Amino acid sequence: MNAVVETRDLTKRFGDNYALTGLTITVPRGHIVGFLGRNGSGKTTTIKILLDVIRRTSGEATVLGEPTGSVAVRRRIGFLGEDKRLYSYMTVREIIAFTRPFFPAWRLETETRLLMDFELPLNHKIGALSKGMRTKLGLLLNLCRHAELLILDEPSEGLDPVMTEQMLQSLVRQAADGTTVFFSSHQVAEVEQIADHIIAIEKGRVILEGALDHLRQRFRRINLVFDDPPPAEAFRRDGVDRVIMQGRTISILASRNVDEIVALGPMLAAKSVDVQSVGLKELFLEKVKEDHANS
């Protein structure tokens, strides 16, 4: 797998608190990668380390094969931050003229098209723009770069549904053009909508990683109903990620050996056995619970 971002045992400490605790991730080239996590899970810290805005405490991190902080690499990436703050004292025209010369692959035709599509007022000061307009401007400044890698931190934060949809579709188009999109979010629905690869983190470490299709195929929810108190211990075996008992029902999240676990139901006198696919939201929530249970 050709990786555009790789981290190994990445840690970041702020005083006595660890924001990242041995984060090891790989962002594959040519994909839309959703970086999922709760608020405070370490997503922004990871992105800031990749951009060299903050420095790692230990571990390794590379972007496009180079250590973080490489100026040459920054010519090949785009970045849109959570609050989309840009220089309030510049006009839209000025920030475009300021940003353009930094990027040799800047596409003027994309700039012209997006200026029309987004209806950006060229002579308005950025400080007077709404968050939605700032997002459009931020997208323009990044999409024109023809970057190999686009990093976005909570790009839909504070946007209305229409703007969120516009933004997500822009990312899909950019990915179709060959750009790897790595975006963080705590909105499972939007990650599921456009991402084809997932990295989920909790408390600064990975709890779930892989191609979305593969994860969907791999995980199954198995619900078994019994007449008598169910034998939960019998289901604690290889491939079972989580067992939940509710009265006479056992709910199992399995990532492997699904057939074997299902076959165990009738053997243990289960009244009914129901196998369901698992959505990303459910999977993420289960993994967060599992992580909390383990820690």
Add this chain to the structure above:
Amino acid sequence: MPIRKVWRESRSRFFFILVALLLVTAATVFYNAKAERVVIESKDFHAAGVRTISGVLFMFWSFSALFLGLGGFLRERAVGTVDYTLSLPVSRTSWFLYRSLNGALQSMAAALIPALSIPVIAALSGGDFPVSDALLLGLRMGLGGMLFYAIGLLLSTLFAGDFTSAGIGIALVYAVTISTRVIESIKRLNLQDAIFRPMQMIDPHTHLIRGPMPWSGVALSFALSLVLAACAWKVTTDRDF
């Protein structure tokens, strides 16, 4: 390209300071000249000009230079733009160099332009003040007083708020100035007395420059400014934003 940003974000502050210093200079020159009755009598602005540059202009300029040193990545973090700036293909060292050179040149201009306005004010009033004297006294203030700018530059890398940095800077300058006046053993370290007050090079009768300028003191002060700037650079390249 980076110079476009550092100039764009600092130019309003610079022009505001420049206009304020020009107004202060003009008002003080006329006040001093009127006190000496030179406007009415000799039309000689020499004493008024020298006193203005070494006194009121120096005091206002030193605080202005400190303000011109403020800004940078910590300030950008406070307003939320630092991520965008640091994601651009420019090293932290380059950003620092552009910002510090831009600010140093603005400080220098803020010293020279008001000083050079005195010959203009004198000429418009039908009097006289040599341009060469204004230039030398302005250079002495700008180069020797670059320390004030460097203090602002360093404080801006340590404290996020402009008001915090400015407050600490002013308090620091005031404390050092007073203590080096009062405490006998460190009197030689008083920047104003060592570089800006000595009038040995000023002729007591004509009030024109007649002797050598205190260039060694100016050079020492300027070297100290470079040391503070180097500390500011080190903090900028090493810390998290």
